[in-house]
Amino acid sequence: MSLRSPLGRVLGTGSAKEGVQHWWAQRLTSIALVPLSIWFAVSLLSLPSFDHAIVAAWMSQSWTAVLLVLFVLVGAWHSQLGVRVVVDDYVHATGLRTLILVVVTFAHALVAAAGVFAILKVAFASAA
Amino acid sequence: MPQRPLSPHLSVYKFKYTLTTSILNRAAGLVLSLGLPALVYWLMAVASGTSAYTRASALLSLGVFKLLYLGLVVAFSYHLVAGVRHLIWDTGRGLERDQARRSAWVVTGVSIVLMVLFGYCALLARARIS
Numbered sequence: 001m002s003l004r005s006p007l008g009r010v011l012g013t014g015s016a017k018e019g020v021q022h023w024w025a026q027r028l029t030s031i032a033l034v035p036l037s038i039w040f041a042v043s044l045l046s047l048p049s050f051d052h053a054i055v056a057a058w059m060s061q062s063w064t065a066v067l068l069v070l071f072v073l074v075g076a077w078h079s080q081l082g083v084r085v086v087v088d089d090y091v092h093a094t095g096l097r098t099l100i101l102v103v104v105t106f107a108h109a110l111v112a113a114a115g116v117f118a119i120l121k122v123a124f125a126s127a128a
Numbered sequence: 129m130p131q132r133p134l135s136p137h138l139s140v141y142k143f144k145y146t147l148t149t150s151i152l153n154r155a156a157g158l159v160l161s162l163g164l165p166a167l168v169y170w171l172m173a174v175a176s177g178t179s180a181y182t183r184a185s186a187l188l189s190l191g192v193f194k195l196l197y198l199g200l201v202v203a204f205s206y207h208l209v210a211g212v213r214h215l216i217w218d219t220g221r222g223l224e225r226d227q228a229r230r231s232a233w234v235v236t237g238v239s240i241v242l243m244v245l246f247g248y249c250a251l252l253a254r255a256r257i258s
Contacts, residue, residue: 003132027215027218030211030214030215031215033211034208034211034212037204037208038208041204041246045246045249045250045252045253046253047253048256048257049256049257050185050257052174052177052178052181052182055174055181056174059171059174068171072164072167072168072171075164076164079157079160079161079164082154082157082158082161083157083158083161086154086157086158107165111164111165111168114168114171114172115167115168115171115172117172117175118168118171118172118174118175119171119175121175122171122174122175
């Protein structure tokens, strides 16, 4: 049994060479998240308190801000890739699946943008 | 269009605990996805100043969020270890049936140790703060 679609057979084109993109992005983000998430958990638990001044001072340290931005961006990316697979696997109605995937992608983009904005705002406010 | 096999075919598999480690990894990932908006809400509150932060802190210390934090400690400990197991599998190692069954137990053990460790540190942090 051939797995090629009728359209693909007619056009005589090969694959778009993007079949492993999702898989590869998920591996890269997971490798990056191993040190990033451990760093985040350890530094969060090492804070002397969760008072606003303490947290803001922590967020405004240069390396903290950079690592936090990476953690939020890579975390949101990895989360989007993972949730996408879950939706692909369990939601079978095409229209509903597309709708959920659009919402999931937009929600992740919003979370990523808000996270980066918040970190940079605190970091630059203290530098000024 | 011919009928093609669709994944996942949950009902055709004989139950094995290796199957549990796989589905738990997915569930843990979903819990961590819930933690992401909570984290960003907290970061936004820090950026919005002290009064917004006080309001957000009150909301974030509700019981439902405490349940989320417990879930995040458990899910993070598990997803981290189970994820590393997947990365090792990706190199082609450890895929034999016996090896996979053994690593399922290793993942369970190590992640429970991490859960206790992170949970203990979180309790210590809470005691230090209040």
